[in-house]
Amino acid sequence: MKLLNGKIAIVTGGSGDIGSSIVKTFVQHGAFVIFTFLSSKQKADKLSFELKLKNFVESYHIDLKNIDATKLLIEKTIEKYRRLDILVNNAGIIKDNFLLRMSEHNWDKVIKTNIYSMFNLTKYAIIPMIKQRKGNIINMSSVIGCTGNSGQSNYSTSKAGIIGFTKSIAKELGSKNIRCNAIAPGYIYTKMNEHLPNTIKTNFINHIPLNRAGTPQDIANSSLFLASELSDYITGSVLHVNGGLF
Known part of the structure; x- marks a missing residue:
């Protein structure tokens, strides 16, 4: 049974370990996936080659912190495929250090990569979703965003912010049949x-x-569940996938 048959999905950070697993799983369940990458071009090319054999994937080198670039990505997607069903904001980085030793540069880089990229892409992705009266957004947070962790104040802040953003967007767009x-x-x-x-x-x-x-x-697998109709009555939730750690 293919749970995402015919769906158009964008997955950010698609060349990393988690991102590439999401891309492959979505493709296996019938979705056409556009995935983004920034630095791992070799991994992106390998993944694209593996999945292009099925004509179910495209890759884009893009800096998601650039709002104009994210707007263009959405516009190109809609121009080519006429719709956008699923957005997975998975891109993120870690720059750990204790607060006294943390540079302003590494604070900004983590916040901007993990938060701004999600804001930029979601802002424009919801435009076609509102017109369709249907859409699905999945944001990648972390257990650290719920518990905090020594030496990860920037990362924890960004991941906690993602949860707040998710709950707000779910309330904002629920009446448009868009889940987040x-x-x-x-x-x-x-x-x-x-x-x-x-x-x-x-x-x-x-x-x-x-x-x-x-x-x-x-x-x-968790992303597939939230992206599919199996979770149609779930929005504004945080799915904890941690083996019982929290």
Whole structure:
């Protein structure tokens, strides 16, 4: 059963571990996916090559902090496909440090990448969704946005902001039949954290009731649920995917 048959979706940060899993899962369920990337061109090209064999994917190199570029992406999408059904705001970065040592540059970079990109793309994506009287927005938060974490004040602030944005947009656009939900992943095993010492990984897992780290596919499956009609009566919610950690 294909849960997204014929849907047009945009997935930001599509070349990363979580993003590429979402792209592949959406394609497997019949969606046509436009995914964005900024720095991982080799990964983006590889993913595009794998999925272009099915003619179900396009990739765009774009700085989502640039509001004019995001507007153009939406305009091109609508010009070509006449509609936009799903937006997944997945792009994000981490620049950790204790507050006393954190530079203004790294504070700004995390906030602008994680928050501004979501604002920019959502602002223009909702225009065709309102005209269609239907749409689905999924924003990627984090368990850290709910619990906070030492050395991650910038990241935690951005991810908590995503939750507030999600709940507000859900109320703002619910009458237009546009749903907006967030996913808050816990400790997910990706290439970003594979360099961590085994002692730190073990400490993480010891605090997880399911006794394992999550995988990018766990997040992709959750995204599929929220993107599909299986969740048609869910909006303004935060789906915690963390193995019981929070």
